[in-house]
Amino acid sequence: MAELFAxxxxxxxxxxxxxxxxxxxxxxxxxxLRSLGLSPAEARQQARRRLGARANHRxxxxxxxxxxxxxxxxxxxxxxxxxxxxxMPLVILVVTATVFALSPQREQILESVRGFLPFTRALPVxxxxxxxxxxxxxxxxxxxxxxxxxxxxxxxxxxxxxxLRQWRVFAYGGFLLAIFVMxxxxxxxxxxxxxxxxxxxxxGVQGFALVAFGFAFPGLAFLSIGxxxxxxxxxxxxxxxxxxxxxxxxxxxxxxxxxxxxESVCLYGHGQATASRWKKSFACDDSAF
Amino acid sequence: xxxxxxxxxxxxxxxxxxxxxxxxxxxxxxxxSRLSELSSExxxxxxxxxxxxxxxxxxxxxxxxxxxxxxxKRKARYYSLTQLGAQELLVQSENWRQFxxxxxKVLKKG
Numbered sequence: 001m002a003e004l005f006a007x008x009x010x011x012x013x014x015x016x017x018x019x020x021x022x023x024x025x026x027x028x029x030x031x032x033l034r035s036l037g038l039s040p041a042e043a044r045q046q047a048r049r050r051l052g053a054r055a056n057h058r059x060x061x062x063x064x065x066x067x068x069x070x071x072x073x074x075x076x077x078x079x080x081x082x083x084x085x086x087x088m089p090l091v092i093l094v095v096t097a098t099v100f101a102l103s104p105q106r107e108q109i110l111e112s113v114r115g116f117l118p119f120t121r122a123l124p125v126x127x128x129x130x131x132x133x134x135x136x137x138x139x140x141x142x143x144x145x146x147x148x149x150x151x152x153x154x155x156x157x158x159x160x161x162x163x164l165r166q167w168r169v170f171a172y173g174g175f176l177l178a179i180f181v182m183x184x185x186x187x188x189x190x191x192x193x194x195x196x197x198x199x200x201x202x203x204g205v206q207g208f209a210l211v212a213f214g215f216a217f218p219g220l221a222f223l224s225i226g227x228x229x230x231x232x233x234x235x236x237x238x239x240x241x242x243x244x245x246x247x248x249x250x251x252x253x254x255x256x257x258x259x260x261x262x263e264s265v266c267l268y269g270h271g272q273a274t275a276s277r278w279k280k281s282f283a284c285d286d287s288a289f
Numbered sequence: 290x291x292x293x294x295x296x297x298x299x300x301x302x303x304x305x306x307x308x309x310x311x312x313x314x315x316x317x318x319x320x321x322s323r324l325s326e327l328s329s330e331x332x333x334x335x336x337x338x339x340x341x342x343x344x345x346x347x348x349x350x351x352x353x354x355x356x357x358x359x360x361x362k363r364k365a366r367y368y369s370l371t372q373l374g375a376q377e378l379l380v381q382s383e384n385w386r387q388f389x390x391x392x393x394k395v396l397k398k399g
Contacts, residue, residue: 018340027361027363029318056337060338061336061341064337064344064345
């Protein structure tokens with residue numbers, strides 16, 4: 001709590017200091033305009049108009065020095081929870097549990113999810129519409145999509161492990177991938193339960209809904225894999241919290257082309273530095289940085 | 290700095306501000322005006338870039354700031370170069386000379 005109050009005090013002080021500097025900037029602009037022959041009132045008005053029209057610059061400056069509303073939100077404990085490594089698995093598990101609880105036939109979902117596992121023989125699908133009550137939903141297509149995601153995910157995880165050499169990221173990524181696949185299997189089974197559970201009264205609509213679901217599922221699965229990997233890359237390799245406070249470093253001649261080094265730190269001073277050809281994790285007491 | 294000038298000068302603002310501060314303490318408005326004057330109005334530094342740059346340099350210990358009376362008898366925050374800032378200015382100036390020399394050479398030979 002003391003840390004939070006200290007951070008709030010720094011935030012407030014930066015804001016006050018910038019407000020004073022901004023006011024002085026406006027007064028000096030008015031003085032310059034007065035020297036050009038404008039009356040004091042006109043000069044003040046012109047200066048206010050000139051800097052007022054630059055509200056986006058003021059916002060950019062406040063953002064740059066970490067004194068805007070967004071920076072304040074980032075200081076609050078709720079924002080810290082948003083950076084926690086527990087948030088993502090918790091959300092996936094809650095969504096999966098909710099979908100499972102909403103299902104009219106949970107046994108059928110469990111049987112269907114078993115069908116996703118390799119080397120197991122699922123119960124045969126006897127009838128599609130309406131779905132065989134005690135049977136399983138067809139999982140062949142979804143299984144192919146999810147196992148492709150797993151292979152892609154494992155390849156990316158291996159590449160990340162090679163560059164970072166941090167087993168925590170590897171284990172966390174693997175765990176997230178596993179529960180992501182489980183959530184995908186449950187969502188697919190529940191979706192088909194809804195779409196195939198009973199014959200709909202309107203011709204063609206049920207078929208269209210099935211085709212739309214069939215297209216949406218792989219799209220969402222691959223988008224989720226992309227999101228999963230981007231999230232993993234932006235996590236601290238030591239404590240797995242989301243990294244922030246990004247700082248671009250480098251000499252002017254590097255920065256003209258691209259930042260020579262991109263450094264991000266987590267709340268505890270660990271972080272990750274990325275140059276164009278390498279990536280390295282560090283701790284706050286690491287003398288190499 | 291706007292448009293193409295902005296992308297051209299990205300990363301050079303620190304160097305330009307350090308160079309202006311090498312001439313003596315200045316407040317934010319003074320730095321912006323001096324830069325504009327020295328570049329014949331070609332470089333217009335937006336407040337959105339200038340103040341974060343000054344704060345960042347202060348955090349790095351390149352400049353220090355103090356409240357002083359300005360020419361119009363108002364209290365203003367003046368920034369001045371530290372020993373570390375002076376060293377950084379030398380390093381960055383040398384890097385820039387080297388870089389611009391190389392670009393000039395490539396343009397000449399290309």
